Amino acid sequence: MLFLYNLVISIAGFFLKIIALFSPKIKLFIDGRKNIFAVLEEKIKPTDKTIWFHSASLGEYEQGLPVIEKIKEKYPLHKIIVTFFSPSGYEVRKNNTVADVTIYLPLDTKKNAKRFLKLVHPEKAFFIKYEFWLNYLKELETSKTPTYLISGIFRDSQMFFKWYGGFYRKALKAFTYFFVQNEVSKQKIEAIGFDNVIVSGDTRFDRVNAILERDNSLDFIEKFKNNQTTIVIGSSWPKDEALLAEYINQAPENVKFIIAPHNIKADQISNLKSQIKKTSILFSEKENADLSNYQVFIIDTVGLLTKIYSYGTIAYVGGGFGNPGIHNILEPATFGIPIIIGPNYSNFAEAVQLVELGGCIVISNKEELKSSFDQLITDENFLNEKGQICRSFIQDNTGATDRILKIVL
Numbered sequence: 280m281l282f283l284y285n286l287v288i289s290i291a292g293f294f295l296k297i298i299a300l301f302s303p304k305i306k307l308f309i310d311g312r313k314n315i316f317a318v319l320e321e322k323i324k325p326t327d328k329t330i331w332f333h334s335a336s337l338g339e340y341e342q343g344l345p346v347i348e349k350i351k352e353k354y355p356l357h358k359i360i361v362t363f364f365s366p367s368g369y370e371v372r373k374n375n376t377v378a379d380v381t382i383y384l385p386l387d388t389k390k391n392a393k394r395f396l397k398l399v400h401p402e403k404a405f406f407i408k409y410e411f412w413l414n415y416l417k418e419l420e421t422s423k424t425p426t427y428l429i430s431g432i433f434r435d436s437q438m439f440f441k442w443y444g445g446f447y448r449k450a451l452k453a454f455t456y457f458f459v460q461n462e463v464s465k466q467k468i469e470a471i472g473f474d475n476v477i478v479s480g481d482t483r484f485d486r487v488n489a490i491l492e493r494d495n496s497l498d499f500i501e502k503f504k505n506n507q508t509t510i511v512i513g514s515s516w517p518k519d520e521a522l523l524a525e526y527i528n529q530a531p532e533n534v535k536f537i538i539a540p541h542n543i544k545a546d547q548i549s550n551l552k553s554q555i556k557k558t559s560i561l562f563s564e565k566e567n568a569d570l571s572n573y574q575v576f577i578i579d580t581v582g583l584l585t586k587i588y589s590y591g592t593i594a595y596v597g598g599g600f601g602n603p604g605i606h607n608i609l610e611p612a613t614f615g616i617p618i619i620i621g622p623n624y625s626n627f628a629e630a631v632q633l634v635e636l637g638g639c640i641v642i643s644n645k646e647e648l649k650s651s652f653d654q655l656i657t658d659e660n661f662l663n664e665k666g667q668i669c670r671s672f673i674q675d676n677t678g679a680t681d682r683i684l685k686i687v688l
Contacts, residue, residue: 280446284413285389292386307366311383319398322380323358331360331401333384335410336368338607342430343407345485345680347377350403353688360399364410371581387412396422403687405429413450420453428457429683430482432628433464439471448472458683461628477686480679481629487613488677495589500537503570508534508592508656511616513584514541514606515597517550519621522645523595524554526652527575534656537587539578541597541606548579585610592662593655595619599641605630608639613673617665619651638668 299306323329332347334340340363351359361378363369373381385391392414404419404426419426438444439451448471451457458479459465468476512523515538527536540551552559559575560568562583570576578587588594594611598604599621608618608630622643624630633639642648655662 280443281413284446288387292388304366307370308383311366311369312385315382315385316394316398318382319380319395323360323398323400325400327400328354328357329360329399329401330354330357330403330405331362331399332378332405332407333362333364333410333415334368334407336363336365337371338368339407339410340368340372341486342481342483343405344377345482345489346405346429346683349680349684350687351377353684357402360401384412384415387414389414392418396424403427408432411447411450413447416450416453425455425687426453427683427687428454428459429479430679431457431459431464431468432461433459433467435467440467456686458679458686477682479682480676482679482683483609483629484673484676485678485680487609488673490585490610490613495586497583497586497590499565499570500576500587500590503537503573503576504535504590505571509590510534510536510593510595510652511588511591511611512536512538512595513588513597513611514539515595516541516601517547518600519595519597520551520554522648524551525645526649528556530557530652531656532574535574535576537576537578537590539584539587543579543581548577552577588616589614591616593617593619593652597621599623608633609673612638612669615666615670617655617662618669619648633669633672636668636672638665638672640665 295305296309299309330350332343334343340361347359347361358379359377361375361381362384364384369381369383375381385395396415396418401424404424406428408430409432433439438447451473455475457468457473457476459468459476460481462478465476465478515523538551540547548561552561555575557574558572559577560570560573562576562578562580578584588611591611591614594616596606596608596611596618598606600623602623604623604626605620608620611618612633618633618639620630620639620641622641624634624641630639634641640651642651655665
């Protein structure tokens with residue numbers, strides 16, 4: 280089976296080079312991997328001590344960041360190596376300050392895994408949440424490198440739990456410890472023969488809780504808000520925006536809206552703006568504008584949403600009308616504001632929990648959207664109750680980072 284796995288990886292690598300001719304994202308994926316080994320040879324000496332963290336994309340990187348930062352504090356003389364699989368993670372965080380080397384992970388061929396680990400020679404290796412690359416795990420096990428899964432989550436749909444997944448289950452022997460998010464994941468991994476598993480919780484809660492300690496002020500958002508009720512719409516998709524635009528167009532005049540779409544392509548931003556009848560302005564147009572005169576502020580840039588949530592009275596988190604589902608609800612929750620989402624959230628444990636607690640409201644059509652927004656806007660007690668549930672949810676679930684570090688340090 281490992282032979283078939285390696286064959287699939289090789290075939291995928293070949294076809295990705297062809298697809299890259301037509302896809303900018305895949306082109307980044309391919310081009311970003313061209314000089315990886317040269318970069319490693321330049322930046323890592325054989326005598327360097329290193330610790331390696333791998334994340335699939337941006338969300339996993341942010342999830343692992345509390346652990347990365349603490350490990351860096353504990354081992355200041357070690358070089359921290361961070362790898363990404365996806366361009367959407369690497370391109371956003373390639374200039375981060377916590378890692379000494381940030382690169383794409385070479386495709387998981389036997390040759391690449393051997394060469395990568397020879398150059399990096401990590402004292403410890405961390406995989407964040409998931410992505411189980413069999414050749415890398417095999418080489419880590421062979422070298423007896425302490426290897427950890429942090430904020431892991433296991434589901435029945437994964438290969439490990441299929442009758443034909445024996446070679447995947449075997450790869451899990453590389454892990455020294457599994458730090459999983461919940462008891463269900465613990466039970467699943469124990470059921471296939473592993474007892475080196477601990478329910479540590481989700482490090483994302485530590486990450487978002489720490490957001491409160493930083494400076495989240497944005498002068499231009501302050502001017503736009505102008506002390507009025509403000510609904511922040513984060514990571515919206517066209518299906519979200521179709522419902523939201525209709526509500527925005529008939530919303531009370533004393534309510535303002537900030538929209539930070541998931542995609543900021545010019546044609547999608549233009550389409551969004553054309554649906555809105557109220558006075559609106561783009562982030563790229565804000566210079567010399569009196570922002571207080573506008574009702575809708577469309578953020579056609581990246582990297583600001585977390586701070587913008589701090590100005591919200593209510594948050595709508597997008598993605599719930601598509602696949603795979605909603606985006607990050609923990610960031611608005613940490614600021615203690617109620618959250619509205621679409622119906623596709625069942626694959627996100629934190630969303631399921633927050634819906635059950637009552638801090639997160641689920642809507643499936645424009646009538647439910649209007650009813651939920653209107654009640655939150657007009658009923659201050661209802662608004663505050665929902666917001667407090669969200670804030671308490673974050674505080675009650677912190678501590679995963681410390682539980683992990685007690686074992687790995």
